[in-house]
Amino acid sequence: MTFNESKTKENLARAFAGLCQDGARYQFIAKSAMSEGYAYISDIMKELAKNKMAHASTLYRVMIEKIKKSKDNVSIEAGYPFEDHILKTSLIDSAEIEEYQGKNVYPHFAKIADDEGFGDIERLFTLISEVGLVNALKLREMAVKFESKSLYKSTKKVLWVCSNCGHREESKEAWSTCPLCSYPRGYVIFPKDN
Numbered sequence: 040m041t042f043n044e045s046k047t048k049e050n051l052a053r054a055f056a057g058l059c060q061d062g063a064r065y066q067f068i069a070k071s072a073m074s075e076g077y078a079y080i081s082d083i084m085k086e087l088a089k090n091k092m093a094h095a096s097t098l099y100r101v102m103i104e105k106i107k108k109s110k111d112n113v114s115i116e117a118g119y120p121f122e123d124h125i126l127k128t129s130l131i132d133s134a135e136i137e138e139y140q141g142k143n144v145y146p147h148f149a150k151i152a153d154d155e156g157f158g159d160i161e162r163l164f165t166l167i168s169e170v171g172l173v174n175a176l177k178l179r180e181m182a183v184k185f186e187s188k189s190l191y192k193s194t195k196k197v198l199w200v201c202s203n204c205g206h207r208e209e210s211k212e213a214w215s216t217c218p219l220c221s222y223p224r225g226y227v228i229f230p231k232d233n
């Protein structure tokens with residue numbers, strides 16, 4: 040089967056469009072989080088948005104390689120979520136969407152790619168679904184912490200960083216007011232190396 044005749048071509052375009060929209064939604068949530076005073080959540084959502092755009096970029100590159108020099112648009116028919124980006128609901132909504140994509144959509148696309156003889160694309164869909172499931176866990180954990188107002192607490196000592204001045208401190212709970220710049224707790228972020 041040629042790539043142009045395949046279902047995988049459409050799935051690649053659908054996945055690319057979906058990832059771009061996920062990336063945009065995550066940037067909206069990051070902005071909402073910042074305006075509500077949660078640099079911590081904003082920082083993580085920006086990281087997840089960056090992941091989505093990296094996945095989109097990879098699929099875009101693969102599409103260009105596969106369609107060669109065709110200038111024809113690739114048509115798709117797909118449904119995409121339009122969720123409110125209020126923090127209270129958007130974290131859990133995002134976790135559910137990631138789970139659905141990771142457990143259903145990408146494995147389905149991967150199976151079709153494999154059946155159609157595009158093992159390289161099957162591998163990419165599988166890797167994307169794996170990252171999505173890890174991100175779903177991160178989102179769910181953050182949603183629970185946000186709901187229970189324990190975003191700035193940990194059962195063990197972890198490193199907290201002030202996103203304004205760079206002050207760093209290892210403790211079970213982040214400061215209420217930064218001892219260096221006096222900015223409030225909302226500027227605290229949770230570094231990736233924890």
Ligand SMILES: [Fe+2]
Nearest residue numbers: 201204217220
């Ligand atoms: Fe500070």
